[in-house]
Amino acid sequence: MLEVRNLRAGYGAVDVLEGISLSVPTGACVCLLGANGAGKTTTLSAICGLIPASSGEILLEGREIRRLRMETVVRRGVSLVPEGRRVVANMTVEDNLLVGAYTRGDDQVGSDLEAVYRRFGRLHQRRKQLAGSMSGGEQQMLAIGRALMARPRLLLLDEPSMGLAPQVVNDIFRTIREINEAGTTVLLVEQNARKALSVASYGYVLETGRISFEGSADTLLKSSQVVEAYLGDAS
Amino acid sequence: MSTFFQQVVNGISLGSTYAVFAMGCTLIFGVLNIVNMAQGALFMGGAYLGLEAARLGLPAPLALVVALLGGGVLGVLSDLIVFRTLRARGGHRWMGLVASLALARVMVGLAQEIFGTQVQRYPPSAFLSIAWEIGGVRIQLLQVVIVVVSVVLMALLAITLQRSSTGRAIRTVAFSEDVARIVGVPVGRTIMATFFLAGALAGAAGMLLGNLFNVVSPFMGDQMLVKGLTVIILGGLGNVPGAVAGGFLLGLIEVFSVAYVSSSFRDAIGFGLIFLILLVKPTGLFSRVEDRRA
Incomplete structure (x- = not known):
């Protein structure tokens, strides 16, 4: 569904993303983990055309969408649920x-x-x-x-659990799972790594603008590096 | 007592034209937060377009359509020439004020060159000069028509903003351009649509007031712009029902101060009263805190 290759993007002259590559297969739920400021929101914004990407490729079903405006990207089947909801x-x-x-x-x-x-x-x-x-x-x-x-055929979700009570977070994640099971491909950005890996089948870890680690949800849950950095004290 | 009711009739017909113009102003100044000083020139442009159409022999309703669409096109042009250009360069909003002031002067200058500086009048219409006398109060058909047309325009704008896809897009852009982009609303085109609506309202108001006073001049937009700004501040910036109520209120204040005080003090009393109202309610008469914008 989505292929991102060597994507560089940021705000103004400074690139936040220093060349990241990731892949979201059709029908999958993939998550992007990382600390505050790692570039997770920047990644989603660049994918959907909200901010310009300075270089790299963004392929949606094999077609380049990097230079398209967001309204066109939405028409091609990509929707964003932005950080902080923005209703x-x-x-x-x-x-x-x-x-x-x-x-x-x-x-x-x-x-x-x-x-x-x-x-x-x-x-x-x-x-x-x-x-x-x-x-x-x-x-x-x-x-x-x-x-x-x-x-949308591809749904991008940016920190859907942010600022919500645990019970509400559970409801939201159940909904995300249902949407994914109904056939919509999902790319999920989360700080709540344990929750994200409970619905995602594959995950990437973003650290200061680079992908530092990737693997299946099981691999990530067992990796000492991920557990220490992102799962240590979380719920 | 009949003087009083006569002023009510006159005030409502005058106020309805102010209300139509002010709705356009509140869309641009309040909803989009753009300072367009050419809004008064669009009003003047609409009055001349309607006048020329009437002189070509078009019936009044069609002449009004010409003023409406012509005003809309002039509104779109002011966006294209001034505001879109500035947006593309990241211009400050006060740059828009200066640039649109320049555009307004160009339009007034063009009107002087094309139509002359002399005041012009609409062709007399036997139909519209029909008048009734009820208990000492004279009501002209022209006044009735102006009020009815204004109310129809208000209803059309309300339906457009509340029920149409473009209206929802305008309200979303007004809330946040980023949010509009996120849901796939084309921001530039939506702003242009808003300029069209505001220009159409200004153009229609120009023809209505031109008929009511039977005066069309290149400078008629200057005073109107100030009145439009006053009315939308009175009604609460970006508040469309507030603009309507404020328009009627200003119309009534004006005719009453002419009737009971002196025509020399018409504007002084109008603006003075509004100043007093704003001292008491700084956010405007009709604004609510959480629901200020269209």
């Missing part, structure tokens, strides 16, 4: 979901809206409320629902 606080829940379908011209937006409401009953209850009035967990569901409204 439109002064718009209703339903309008937030509908703007997620902005790039679509087909007539199935209505039935997809119903599908999101079936998945997240809370969003249905609160569909006329302003998004900013909801709890963090509900806003995270809304951010995921909004991304699903674009009918």
Whole structure:
């Protein structure tokens, strides 16, 4: 689905990513782990065209998407659930979901809206409320629902557990697993490594702009390097 | 008492044109946070376009469509010429103020060259000069038509913003351009669509006010821009219903100060009252903290 090769990207003249390569097979759930500032968000932003990549290749189903604008990347089937959720606080829940379908011209937006409401009953209850009035967990569901409204084939999730209560985190990860099992390829960025490796089958570890380690979820869970750095005291 | 009701009628018809113009202003200044000093020139442009269309023999409704679409196109041009260029270069928003001020002067200069500096008038219409006298209050059909057209434009804008895909895109861009990009909304095109809507409202308001006062001049936009700015601050920046209410309020204040004080003090009283209101409610009459923007 997604092939990233020697990607360099950053903000202004400084590259945060010093040439990273990763691969997300169709149907898989792959996670990208790493400490704060390692470049995880930068990686997702560069993949979807939110920030320009200075060099390297980003292939979506074999086609180069590196120089495309984000609106085009969304049309090609990539949706981002951004860090911090970024729902439109002064718009209703339903309008937030509908703007997620902005790039679509087909007539199935209505039935997809119903599908999101079936998945997240809370969003249905609160569909006329302003998004900013909801709890963090509900806003995270809304951010995921909004991304699903674009009918992505590849879903990028940036720190979906950030700032949420443990029970809510469990719900969110169950949802991610369900979305993946329903056929959407997932690339998940997380600081909560143990949670991420419970849904992902493969993982990469990012350290100051480089991939320092990669392997199957089992390998990562057993690697002393990963356990010490990212799993040591976590839940 | 009939003087009082006469002023209410006059104030509502004048205020409705202010409201239409102010809705466009609040979209640009409040929702997009762009300072477009050419908004008044679009108003003037719409008045002339409607006038020329009427002189070519187009019926009034079609002339209004010409003013509406023409104003919209001029709005898009002001985005293309000034704001898009500045955005591409990362220009500061005050640079937009200076550049759009220059654009406004160019448009006023062009209008002087093309149409002359003399005040011009719409062709007389026997139909629109029909008037009724009810209990000493004179109501012209023209006033009724102006209010009805204004209300229709308000409803169309509300539906566009609340129910259409473009309206949701505009509100998303207003909230955050990054969030708009994330969901795949083309930011540049959405800003351009907003300029079209705001320009169309300015153009329509120009033709409406041009008919109400039966005066069209190259300089009519200058004062209107100041009134538009005042009204949107009164209504709460970016608040469309606030702009409508503020427009009607300013219209009423103006006609009442002319009737009961003196026409020399019309603007002084209008702006003075608004200043007093803002002393009491600095965020504008109709703004709520969490729901300030369209």
